[in-house]
Amino acid sequence: MVYESLTPDQRVVACVEALSRGDDNERLRLIRSCPKLTYVQTDVRFSEAMEGLMCLAMAVEADLKEHVLRFLFFAGVDPEISGSFLQDFANVRAAWRMALTSMGIDEEAMASAGPPTSPVFELIEVLLPKPDFKTSEILSAEMLDYLVQ
Known part of the structure; x- marks a missing residue:
């Protein structure tokens, strides 16, 4: 539940901290739990x-x-x-x-x-x-x- 409520900025901070600790499992949890969005943009x-x-x-x-x-x-x-x-x-x-x-x-x-x-x-x-x-x-x-x- 905590992972889903993170803002993008909070997720970046948490991911950097996980990387700095060498905590690959935490980094992957942060990435996998990140909301998936679909965008429409100019070519x-x-x-x-x-x-x-x-x-x-x-x-x-x-x-x-x-x-x-x-x-x-x-x-x-x-x-x-x-x-x-x-x-x-x-x-x-x-x-x-x-x-x-x-x-x-x-x-x-x-x-x-x-x-x-x-x-x-x-x-x-x-x-x-x-x-x-x-x-x-x-x-x-x-x-x-x-x-x-």
Whole structure:
């Protein structure tokens, strides 16, 4: 009777305590007595793909910001190395565009739906080199692999 009246939080605490004591019988009783529920949800293939896409969009945005910040920092300290960060920026952005294209997602639609882009990106646009196609292709494949997992 006690097992059936446990809240989910209480059951988690009791299960952790049983695990810490090495009491496998108690852990199994807690699991077996846990209420069984049936859920209806949005197709997990869709919801996981959307969540993965938005997480990847945030990661790309963070990478781009990191490359800009490194460029700005090194522009004053070591101008020779600062250009490599602009190249990294160009490669990541091209990879993201490739990934979106291969998924059939419009880049402008994703820009509107995804995380906000830094206005600093517009300021460095004229400084950007052409992306290295091979590097961008590899990065794009890694982005797509992340979404498939």
